[in-house]
Amino acid sequence: MKKIRILNLYPDEMNIYGDSGNVLTLTRRLQWHGYDPEVLFLHPGDTFPESIDLLIGGGGQDSGQQKIAKDLQRIAPNLRKLADNGTPMLMICGLYQLFGHRFVTDMGDEIKGIGIFDAETIAKDKRLIGNIVIETDFGRVIGYENHSGQTYLKNKQKPFGLIIKGEGNNTDDRSEGARTNNVFGSYLHGSLLPKNPVFADYLIKTAVEKKYGKKSTLKKLDESLTHRARESAEARPR
Amino acid sequence: MNTKHTTPIIIGKMIRQTSRLRGGSGSALPGLVVERMYPRFLEDMLKQLPDGVVIVTGTNGKTTTTKVITGALELLGKKVLTNPSGSNFTRGIVSTVINNVSIVGKLEHDIAVLELDEAYAVQFIKRVKPRYVLALNVMRDQLDRFGEVDATARLIQQVIASATKSVVINGDDPHLVAAAKTSNAPVFYYGVDVSLRAQFPTDDELLAKLDKKPIKQSNELLVKLKAYSHNTPTFLVDKKAYVEPFQIQGGYNYQNIAGAFALIKLVIPSADNDEIIEALAKVKPAFGRGEIIHHNGKHIQIILVKNPAGFRQALYAHDEKEDVFIAINDDYADGRDVSWLWDVDFSALKSHGVDMVSGTRAYDMALRLRYEEVPALHVIRNITSALDHYLANSKQPRLKIYATYTAMLAIRTYLIGNRDLGESS
Numbered sequence: 001m002k003k004i005r006i007l008n009l010y011p012d013e014m015n016i017y018g019d020s021g022n023v024l025t026l027t028r029r030l031q032w033h034g035y036d037p038e039v040l041f042l043h044p045g046d047t048f049p050e051s052i053d054l055l056i057g058g059g060g061q062d063s064g065q066q067k068i069a070k071d072l073q074r075i076a077p078n079l080r081k082l083a084d085n086g087t088p089m090l091m092i093c094g095l096y097q098l099f100g101h102r103f104v105t106d107m108g109d110e111i112k113g114i115g116i117f118d119a120e121t122i123a124k125d126k127r128l129i130g131n132i133v134i135e136t137d138f139g140r141v142i143g144y145e146n147h148s149g150q151t152y153l154k155n156k157q158k159p160f161g162l163i164i165k166g167e168g169n170n171t172d173d174r175s176e177g178a179r180t181n182n183v184f185g186s187y188l189h190g191s192l193l194p195k196n197p198v199f200a201d202y203l204i205k206t207a208v209e210k211k212y213g214k215k216s217t218l219k220k221l222d223e224s225l226t227h228r229a230r231e232s233a234e235a236r237p238r
Numbered sequence: 239m240n241t242k243h244t245t246p247i248i249i250g251k252m253i254r255q256t257s258r259l260r261g262g263s264g265s266a267l268p269g270l271v272v273e274r275m276y277p278r279f280l281e282d283m284l285k286q287l288p289d290g291v292v293i294v295t296g297t298n299g300k301t302t303t304t305k306v307i308t309g310a311l312e313l314l315g316k317k318v319l320t321n322p323s324g325s326n327f328t329r330g331i332v333s334t335v336i337n338n339v340s341i342v343g344k345l346e347h348d349i350a351v352l353e354l355d356e357a358y359a360v361q362f363i364k365r366v367k368p369r370y371v372l373a374l375n376v377m378r379d380q381l382d383r384f385g386e387v388d389a390t391a392r393l394i395q396q397v398i399a400s401a402t403k404s405v406v407i408n409g410d411d412p413h414l415v416a417a418a419k420t421s422n423a424p425v426f427y428y429g430v431d432v433s434l435r436a437q438f439p440t441d442d443e444l445l446a447k448l449d450k451k452p453i454k455q456s457n458e459l460l461v462k463l464k465a466y467s468h469n470t471p472t473f474l475v476d477k478k479a480y481v482e483p484f485q486i487q488g489g490y491n492y493q494n495i496a497g498a499f500a501l502i503k504l505v506i507p508s509a510d511n512d513e514i515i516e517a518l519a520k521v522k523p524a525f526g527r528g529e530i531i532h533h534n535g536k537h538i539q540i541i542l543v544k545n546p547a548g549f550r551q552a553l554y555a556h557d558e559k560e561d562v563f564i565a566i567n568d569d570y571a572d573g574r575d576v577s578w579l580w581d582v583d584f585s586a587l588k589s590h591g592v593d594m595v596s597g598t599r600a601y602d603m604a605l606r607l608r609y610e611e612v613p614a615l616h617v618i619r620n621i622t623s624a625l626d627h628y629l630a631n632s633k634q635p636r637l638k639i640y641a642t643y644t645a646m647l648a649i650r651t652y653l654i655g656n657r658d659l660g661e662s663s
Contacts, residue, residue, distance in 0.1 A: 021580030061386040189577040229601035
């Protein structure tokens with residue numbers, strides 16, 4: 001069976017708010033589409049593995065972010081190379097922030113990011129919390145946001161989506177997340193991927209086509225349950 | 239006792255009575271009025287208690303542990319003032335005091351045992367210093383309310399620092415062990431045997447590799463949970479094993495009861511260990527926390543689930559012969575964010591499947607099961623319709639219901655009406 005290798009960045013430090021659901025969703029959907037997923041975990045200090053097809057990272061607490069920040073600089077050249085050649089990546093919350101230039105914590109400390117996104121994040125007093133709906137290249141994406149860092153996209157940095165309900169990157173503009181090539185950053189938990197299979201399958205299709213050629217196809221999966229979950233989530237108050 | 243405070247107390251009692259007659263829970267309003275007329279009411283009343291105030295705090299197990307301590311202390315001869323679950327905020331406690339105090343402001347109780355979540359406890363200790371603090375665990379729970387686990391730990395640290403006589407903490411929880419370092423009062427630890435550690439993951443271990451090394455060594459523990467079967471824990475206290483069948487079931491409860499055991503030893507140093515364990519064993523589960531309800535010949539157990547650690551521990555005790563009903567609501571009291579469902583390992587349900595999924599977020603739950611490849615037979619969002627449907631069609635005599643807080647209340651009301659709810663809202 002055709003193998004797809006997923007790399008999960010810092011699963012011990014960056015795993016808050018159920019972001020593990022994203023890895024599970026990619027794994028299962030790859031299986032259902034007829035591929036053989038293999039999940040690798042990268043811990044601080046680990047050698048960066050070869051031939052990675054898809055990367056996933058989650059949110060963490062400030063303490064978790066500080067623990068991995070230095071290690072992230074170490075693997076930054078590997079990540080940039082993969083980003084440049086179109087490898088799909090999804091970074092949620094804490095790791096999204098560190099994929100920008102910098103994160104300024106509430107104590108005024110600066111954590112250096114790796115600058116794949118032309119963005120910076122500043123911790124603010126008000127936590128942005130609640131159900132969120134955004135419009136993206138993959139239709140409406142539904143999730144839950146919970147962050148005190150506010151992210152500002154600079155110059156021509158493309159967002160992941162525009163806010164329909166909720167706050168997104170910050171309280172000043174309508175942007176949510178960021179997209180550079182096939183690297184996506186977002187504040188959406190939920191987990192993000194289970195309720196947004198069109199986006200999940202985009203990540204999968206990109207990975208599969210890159211590895212096995214343009215003719216690779218995905219199966220049509222029954223998403224009736226997903227539609228009901230999307231409907232009820234969208235109707236819930238903020 | 240000073241009689242000039244008689245008027246606010248009488249008025250408070252009257253409001254309480256009236257609002258209950260009108261069908262309200264009567265929890266908040268009397269406290270509001272009395273405190274307006276008599277701002278130091280709470281401090282003055284609780285000051286009278288000869289054995290002081292116990293605060294029980296932590297993420298999981300507060301309600302059951304508070305009930306166990308209260309019940310056991312009563313069996314050991316103490317008159318105990320306690321707050322009904324669900325009113326665990328200062329105003330609810332004021333209301334409880336109004337209910338119990340005589341009109342001249344006299345409390346007949348020996349001790350108050352109060353369940354307070356971290357955020358409310360921090361408010362409460364500004365007014366009343368507890369003599370004892372029992373801290374159970376720090377887990378990810380309702381993060382939409384508190385932000386992050388580290389923030390929760392900082393709140394608990396303040397509560398621990400406010401204890402005037404003794405602090406009892408779970409020695410297996412690294413957040414608590416760190417938080418207790420700034421305690422002014424002596425700190426006592428309880429814990430579980432190394433062989434059980436994998437069943438009681440701390441928050442850091444929930445998704446990461448389990449670090450089997452205990453933080454506190456056996457000789458540092460006042461009470462240790464050595465082993466347990468479904469209803470019989472073995473506690474190691476003063477180098478002796480105590481084995482007793484309990485009314486309350488479940489390993490996660492026994493871990494907390496080890497803490498209750500340690501606390502009672504400190505409150506009543508003269509009580510011997512046999513007496514204490516006998517008293518602990520007799521206490522019945524709190525409502526909706528492993529409570530068993532008989533309904534039309536069915537044996538139904540309701541288990542409150544509110545975070546990954548609690549749900550995961552409940553699933554450890556899962557019996558494959560039972561039907562399974564899961565109800566997930568996302569109202570404020572449940573926590574609005576359902577992301578945590580993705581941190582629960584549902585593989586224990588694979589062979590039997592889930593018979594019914596319900597609640598406002600039923601479809602999120604069903605989707606979670608889909609990705610775990612656990613079959614879900616039915617999904618009906620409305621809890622009443624789901625129960626109607628399940629009960630009309632199931633032939634299985636035993637059912638286990640896992641429900642979030644407001645879902646649990648709705649299910650309980652359906653099965654037995656409002657009785658035994660006490661004052662909780």
